[in-house]
Amino acid sequence: MIMVDCAIKDWSGEEVGSASLDLRVASEKSATHVVHRALIRQMANARQGTASTKTRAEVRGGGRKPWRQKGTGRARAGSNRSPLWRGGGVIFGPKPRDYSVKMNRKERRLALRTAIQSRIEDIIVVQDFADKFPRPKTKDLVGALKTWGIQAESKVLLILAEREETVYLSSRNVAKLRLISASNLNVFDLLAADRIVITLSAVTKIQEVYGD
Structure with missing residues (x-):
């Protein structure tokens, strides 16, 4: 169990x-391994696995022998849909498959907590500011990020309770800013962000959901 303290900043910084x-x-010995497994699982589970190619048996045509077996001076050929021919089948090409990786819930939560702890130096805690946006205003959100000490070129992960x-409409046109709710925390977003x-x-x- 590790307790860390973070300074809270208001709207003006x-x-x-x-x-x-x-x-x-x-x-410390297993932290990297656990987080890496969770990251690989998330990325693998995001794959659709729908890539597909046709084998020589599935390609249309090729039923007739292109030319006789002997006497032409050319290499023998039984089908113009051979993988060696243009328009032929594909050898060992991809077929639809399931890329998903299993990882038990207890280990996933441990990886998520460890990922949060590993980024503690890059975390900025701010007071709730939804009331500052009676209507969407991207400029105000960009100004707030600057006030909180975040560089314009930084990749930012903004986490809200709900x-x-x-706020979402104000953030969607900000380059390199991703907004998620606390219930949708994931290892990839935590590791990919600069701040x-x-x-x-x-x-x-x-703390309520993951602090066990």
Whole structure:
């Protein structure tokens, strides 16, 4: 069990308190392995597995022998749908398959908590700001990110307790910004972001859901 404290910033970027996350994480020896397994699982499960090619048996045509077996001076050929021919079948090509990887729920949650703990230096906790957006305003959100000390070129993960429609509409045109709710946390997004912004209510929800 590891407890970490994070400073809380308000809308203007001033520190107004601190929030703590008390998470049970993997041991230092196994942390990398657990997080890596969870990441591979997530990426594999996202694959559709619908790629498909036709074998020589499935390609249309090729029923007649192109030319007689002997006497032409050319190599013998039994079908113009041989994999050696243009328009022929594919040898060992992809077929629809299931790429999904299994990982038990307890281990997935451990990997997620460990991933959060590993990014603690890049986490910024802010007060809830949905009330600052009576209507969508991308410019205001970009200004807030700058106020919180986030560089314009940084990839940002914004975590809210629940999806707020005006905040979502304000964020969808911001380059390199991804918005998710605390219930949709995943290892890939946590590791891919340069900076992670979490609202205070989202911190509370993360602690409630994953703090076992």
